[in-house]
């Protein structure tokens with residue numbers, strides 16, 4: 809975290825099923841911020857579900873929509889931004905978020921992720937015969953990106969409300985620290 813940065817927003821990053829949307833709701837409520845769920849914004853603008861964007865337009869088209877939205881959010885204030893699990897795999901998106909948001913990564917183990925997503929079917933990347941293997945593979949490849957977040961929060965043993973409270977406290981402390989550094 810750098811003292812020169814200004815945090816107008818919070819970004820939640822991390823793997824599918826880590827709980828970004830659920831934690832985002834509670835966090836937005838605690839801070840009186842507005843929740844922006846990037847997957848939901850993309851779906852509502854496209855007029856179709858993410859699985860249909862992947863099927864009809866291909867993953868690169870989805871990634872373009874995601875990057876365009878990341879750029880647009882640079883002017884946001886007072887938002888909790890819950891990102892899709894692949895957003896920060898593009899370093900430009902991560903840098904873009906860094907310009908305005910304190911970035912928290914929700915970190916879950918492959919086994920916990922698997923338990924959470926095994927009965928869901930809306931994530932095209934996990935519609936494979938061996939979802940746990942795919943989770944391990946993708947998480948391994950993405951770990952270096954997720955670990956560039958400002959704060960890593962282990963969520964295997966934390967309820968969403970606890971995670972949200974922890975993030976809210978951490979954000980308030982960080983912002984107060986930055987303000988003190990700026991006025992000193």
Ligand code: S3P
Nearest residue numbers: 823824825847892893894931932
């Ligand atoms: C993706 C994660 C999904 C969604 C899309 C691709 C990914 O979001 O953006 O299916 O590449 O990890 P969630 O992390 O909210 O499931």
